[in-house]
Amino acid sequence: xxxxxxxxxxxxxxxxxxxxxxxxxxxxxxxxxxxxxxxxxxxxxxxxxxxxxxxxxxxxxxxxxxxxxxxxxxxxxxxxxxxxxxxxxxxxxxxxxxxxxxxxxxxxxxxxxxxxxxxxxxxxxxxxxxxxxxxxxxxxxxxxxxxxxxxxxxxxxxxxxxxxxxxxxxxxxxxxxxxxxxxxxxxxxxxxxxxxxxxxxxxxxxxxxxxxxxxxxxxxxxxxxxxxxxxxxxxxxxxxxxxxxxxxxxxxxxxxxxxxxxxxxxxxxxxxxxxxxxxxxxxxxxxxxxxxxxxxxxxxxxxxxxxxxxxxxxxxxxxxxxxxxxxxxxxxxxxxxxxxx
Numbered sequence: 232x233x234x235x236x237x238x239x240x241x242x243x244x245x246x247x248x249x250x251x252x253x254x255x256x257x258x259x260x261x262x263x264x265x266x267x268x269x270x271x272x273x274x275x276x277x278x279x280x281x282x283x284x285x286x287x288x289x290x291x292x293x294x295x296x297x298x299x300x301x302x303x304x305x306x307x308x309x310x311x312x313x314x315x316x317x318x319x320x321x322x323x324x325x326x327x328x329x330x331x332x333x334x335x336x337x338x339x340x341x342x343x344x345x346x347x348x349x350x351x352x353x354x355x356x357x358x359x360x361x362x363x364x365x366x367x368x369x370x371x372x373x374x375x376x377x378x379x380x381x382x383x384x385x386x387x388x389x390x391x392x393x394x395x396x397x398x399x400x401x402x403x404x405x406x407x408x409x410x411x412x413x414x415x416x417x418x419x420x421x422x423x424x425x426x427x428x429x430x431x432x433x434x435x436x437x438x439x440x441x442x443x444x445x446x447x448x449x450x451x452x453x454x455x456x457x458x459x460x461x462x463x464x465x466x467x468x469x470x471x472x473x474x475x476x477x478x479x480x481x482x483x484x485x486x487x488x489x490x491x492x493x494x495x496x497x498x499x500x501x502x503x504x505x506x507x508x509x510x511x512x513x514x515x516x517x518x519x520x521x522x523x524x525x526x527x528x529x530x531x532x533x534x535x536x537x538x539x540x541x542x543x544x545x546x547x548x549x550x551x552x553x554x555x556x557x558x559x560x561x562x563x564x565x566x567x568x569x570x571x572x
Contacts, residue, residue, distance in 0.1 A: 240267075240453060240520055242549050243564060244274045247520065250545065250568060251275070251449060254516050259448040262514065264434075264441040269295035271451060276426055285434035285441040287491055288462060290387055290472035292435045297384035299431040301377055303422050309373035316382065317417050320361045328359035329476045333484050334467065344482050349403045349467065354393050354415040358471075361386055361417070366474065385417045387471050399464035402483045439507050449516040452508065454495040456525035462488035498526045502535060509539050509569075517569040524562055532567070540572040 240247065251261065257279035263272040264285040272284040276299055284295040310316040332338040335355030336348045350358065365382060368374050374382070395404050395411035404411075434441050442450060455461055462469065466486045477486055494500035505527065509517065517539075521532065529544075536542040545566040 240271050243520065243547065243566075244271065246545065246547055246566060247271060247451070247518070248274060248278055250518055250566060251280070251451070252278070254568070255280070255448045260446070262442065262445055262447040262450045263453070264438045264445075264450065265453050266295050267291050267453065269298045271453065273298045275451075276431060277424060279426065281430040283432045283434070283445065283447060285436055285438070287435070287437050287493075288465070288469055288472075289435065290465065290468040292433060293380050293384050293387065293472045295433045296377065297381045297420065298425075299433055301381060301420075301422065302425045304419075305375065305378045305381060307374075307378055310368075313381075313419060316378075317385070317419060320364055320382065320386075321417055323357075323360040323364045325353075325356040326359040326363050327356055328363065330358040330362070331355040333479050340484065341478050342480070344484070347403055347482070347484050348395055348405070348407070349400070349484075350390075350393065350395060350415075351407070351412065354411075357415045358386075358390060362471075362474065369474075381420060382417075383472055383474070385420060387468050389415050389417045390471060391468070394467070399459065400467045400483075401459070401464045401485075439504075439511055442508055442513075443511040444513060447514050449518060450512055450514045452517065452519045454501075454504070454519075454521070455493050456495070456522045456527075458496050458498075458526065460488065460491075460493060460496050462491035462493070496526065501525075501527045502531060505532065505535055509536070512539075512571060515571055517567075517571065519565075519567040519569070521565045521567065522562060523565065529565060536567060536569050539569060541570045543568045 255261065260281045260283065261275045262283040263275065266272045266284040266286050268291060269284055272282050272295055275282045282299055284299055286292050304313045307313050307316045310319065331352065333340050334347050334349040335352045336346050337352035338346050340347060369379060393411050393413055393415045395407055397404055463485055466488060470486055479485060494504035533542060547564045548561045549564050550561055
């Protein structure tokens with residue numbers, strides 16, 4: 232899944248999986264309570280592990296449910312199949328609704344801001360059309376929860392492909408990028424190679440609540456590591472997953488995200504956030520992905536981890552995330568492994 236997502240661990244899957252295999256045999260239970268796009272959680276599942284995934288935001292949970300709980304295409308019996316459902320959504324009559332007004336170059340935001348160029352007018356109309364038809368199907372109760380979630384998952388991926396952004400949704404680009412001028416179109420999800428066996432579980436909630444008392448062999452933690460709050464920087468994806476309307480705030484058109492504020496993004500509070508999570512952990516092993524750019528330096532984090540058991544660290548140089556797609560520099564990613572005392 233190509234995804235412009237800060238902190239995506241797609242390039243680190245092999246060392247993460249190797250570290251897990253060294254400690255937990257296939258068939259064991261792995262928790263990923265800050266799962267993001269569920270890339271790592273899906274890799275755990277493919278490798279034969281039972282996965283418990285969670286996130287505080289709705290759009291990551293939407294991805295996780297679609298990637299972990301669906302092994303083959305749902306029937307979509309009331310609509311004539313998955314392919315037909317996608318065709319109906321792609322060919323729905325265009326609507327000038329919430330996304331057109333608030334997030335397109337042709338819109339008129341309610342708060343008087345200048346038009347927000349997240350999407351072309353045509354793509355925003357298509358988003359509104361799809362959202363309206365999905366809402367109609369949900370009201371008619373012709374979609375199962377997994378079918379509903381899968382279509383929203385597909386919509387988020389389609390929107391992400393044509394968004395006029397420089398990396399996150401904190402603000403839009405002043406000029407159009409090439410991808411944003413392409414027509415939005417939902418594509419079918421790929422179910423090949425999936426292994427669910429009805430074993431995986433997906434929750435929505437704060438990491439410290441999800442992890443408390445959770446029985447598993449290993450907990451994989453991938454917390455935010457910069458000051459950029461995910462709830463604010465991915466507000467449009469959250470709106471697509473929730474399916475609501477509201478009065479967007481400021482020139483960037485943000486939703487009210489403060490209830491989802493993460494202490495991991497604060498230099499002052501991040502170390503305490505780590506401590507709160509580790510204090511509730513019940514697993515023998517804890518694997519933590521963290522960057523040298525993190526708000527918590529390596530030395531204080533190592534000191535904290537040693538309070539909870541024995542710690543090792545693996546360092547990996549990877550291309551640095553750049554909002555414009557450039558990869559001229561590298562950054563060191565740390566993989567901490569804690570064996571709880």
